[in-house]
Amino acid sequence: MASQRGVNRPFARGADISWLPQMEATGYKFYNDSGVQEDCFKILKDHGINSIRLRTWVNPSDNPASGHCSKDETVAMAVRAQKWGMRVMIDFHYSDSWADPAKQKKPAAWEGHPFPQLLTDMYNYTLEVMQALKKAGITPEWVQVGNETAGGMIYPEGSTKHWDSLAQLINQGYAAIKKVSPTSKVILHVDRGNDNRRFRTWFDSATVHHAKFDIIGMSYYPYWLEGNPDYTLSIDDLGNNLKDMAARYGKEVMVVEVGGEDFKVQNTYDMLKAVMQKEEGIPNGKGLGVFYWEPEGARSWSHYGLSAWGDNGRPTKAMDAFLVE
Numbered sequence: 074m075a076s077q078r079g080v081n082r083p084f085a086r087g088a089d090i091s092w093l094p095q096m097e098a099t100g101y102k103f104y105n106d107s108g109v110q111e112d113c114f115k116i117l118k119d120h121g122i123n124s125i126r127l128r129t130w131v132n133p134s135d136n137p138a139s140g141h142c143s144k145d146e147t148v149a150m151a152v153r154a155q156k157w158g159m160r161v162m163i164d165f166h167y168s169d170s171w172a173d174p175a176k177q178k179k180p181a182a183w184e185g186h187p188f189p190q191l192l193t194d195m196y197n198y199t200l201e202v203m204q205a206l207k208k209a210g211i212t213p214e215w216v217q218v219g220n221e222t223a224g225g226m227i228y229p230e231g232s233t234k235h236w237d238s239l240a241q242l243i244n245q246g247y248a249a250i251k252k253v254s255p256t257s258k259v260i261l262h263v264d265r266g267n268d269n270r271r272f273r274t275w276f277d278s279a280t281v282h283h284a285k286f287d288i289i290g291m292s293y294y295p296y297w298l299e300g301n302p303d304y305t306l307s308i309d310d311l312g313n314n315l316k317d318m319a320a321r322y323g324k325e326v327m328v329v330e331v332g333g334e335d336f337k338v339q340n341t342y343d344m345l346k347a348v349m350q351k352e353e354g355i356p357n358g359k360g361l362g363v364f365y366w367e368p369e370g371a372r373s374w375s376h377y378g379l380s381a382w383g384d385n386g387r388p389t390k391a392m393d394a395f396l397v398e
Contacts, residue, residue, distance in 0.1 A: 082214075084353060085160065085362025086395040087124035088117055089330065092370045094150060095141050101374050104386040113369050114157040120388060121395035125154035126162040126329065126364050128220065129202060131180035132169050140170070144202050151211045162215040162260075162329070162364070163206070165199060165246065167226050172219070174264055177226045188230055188238060192245050195227070199249035207253055216257045217329065218246035221264040221292060223275060233278065240282035247285040258287040262329055266291030267298070267310035269317055276322055288361065289318045292330040293348060296379060304333070304344040312351035319359040326359055328352060330366040332379035338389045341381065345394035368392060 093113055103113040129147040134140035151161045166172035169180050183194045199218075206213060222239075225232040231239045247259050261284065263275050276289065293311050295304040315326050331348055333341030345363070352360035368381035368388070381391040 082361075083123065084349075084360075085124040085327070085364070086121050086349075086397075087126055087160075087162065087329075087362055087364035088122050088368050089126035089128065089164070089364055089366045090117070090369050091126075091128045091142055091147075091150070091164075092367055092375060094146055096369070096374055099374070101371070102386055103369065106387060108385075108387065114153060114159070116388060117369070117392075118157055118159070120392040121397055122159070124160040124162065124214070124362060124364065125150070126164055127151060127154075128164040128166055130166055130169055131198060132182055134169070144205055147202070148205050148209050148211070151206060151213070152209050155211055161211060161213045162217065163202070163213045164217040164220055164262075164329075165202070166220045167195070167198075167246075172226060173221045174223045177219075177222070177224065177228045177231070179227045179230075183227070191227065191230055192241060195242050195245040196249045199246045200253060203250055203253035203257075212254050213257050215260055215288065215327075216250045216254075217260045217262050217290060218243050218250070218286070219262060221262055221330075223263050223265075223271065233275070236278050236282045240279065240284040243279075243284045243286070258325070259285065260288040260290040260327065260329065261286040262290035262292070264292040264294075264330075265298070266293040266314060266328060267307040269310065269314040272314055272318055273321070276318065280322065286324070288325045288327055289322065290327050290329040291315070292366075293328050294330070294332055294379065295344065296332070296334055304340070304347065308344070308347045308351065311348065312354065315351055315355055315360060319355050319357075324359070325361050326352075326355060327361045328363045331363055332366045332368075333381075333391065335372055335378055335380050335382070335389065338391050341389075341391040342394045345391060349394070365392075365395075 130142045219226040370380045371382035
């Protein structure tokens with residue numbers, strides 16, 4: 074099956090580690106399983122991680138929690154990833170800070186621009202980042218146009234209330250990516266990967282409005298579902314949705330964000346194994362990989378409860394799920 078995954082590309086065992094530069098800047102130290110201090114990249118690689126995902130914001134602040142991830146920081150991180158032999162995914166949020174289903178605030182510099190100008194803004198900014206990556210010798214294997222865009226992006230013009238406008242914005246991003254890097258695969262990303270109706274509704278609309286994309290990306294966080302149910306109650310829904318998306322739209326699919334509770338180590342390990350099994354079980358090699366979101370973002374530093382790192386600065390057993398058996 075792997076031979077059908079696009080030019081013999083191995084299954085992507087990935088991690089979004091966009092917090093890493095800030096963690097290092099504040100003096101956070103990473104330790105391997107034996108308690109020896111090492112570069113976070115080496116620790117991840119030793120746990121089977123072969124791909125890195127990096128978010129990028131338009132004009133971010135330097136706030137430790139909601140800033141950083143500028144073009145320059147993203148490029149520098151991509152260079153590091155490539156030096157460690159990692160494949161790279163770039164995640165354009167098209168905002169100055171977090172973009173997700175709760176908020177898709179347009180960059181401050183784009184405020185007040187008429188829609189034709191927004192299309193130009195979208196194209197030029199995407200082109201600028203892609204050219205900076207190319208100049209640094211980076212060809213991202215995957216590029217996301219928007220982050221968790223269930224309600225659209227660049228509100229209000231790019232809301233799903235205005236699908237025609239949203240599709241035009243998406244296609245500007247797509248065109249800029251392909252102009253610089255024709256081999257990069259473009260991902261459109263929606264959250265709640267276990268919710269088939271959500272995905273059918275969104276991607277049916279994307280198709281009707283001729284939005285261009287190569288891959289369907291999903292988030293899957295059992296913890297954030299209503300009632301914090303155990304993953305075993307939604308994992309089959311995820312698997313069925315992955316297969317349905319691949320068959321319905323003829324596209325490749327990926328779980329571009331996943332995470333489990335840091336103190337439920339065995340449960341998170343089991344969940345990751347199950348997610349990878351579902352991805353690898355998609356016919357014709359259309360399941361490309363799984364990315365953990367900020368596994369290194371230890372709660373002691375980030376106050377985020379879904380990392381895969383312990384208070385001792387070491388990865389938890391959950392990270393062993395990425396090791397190739």
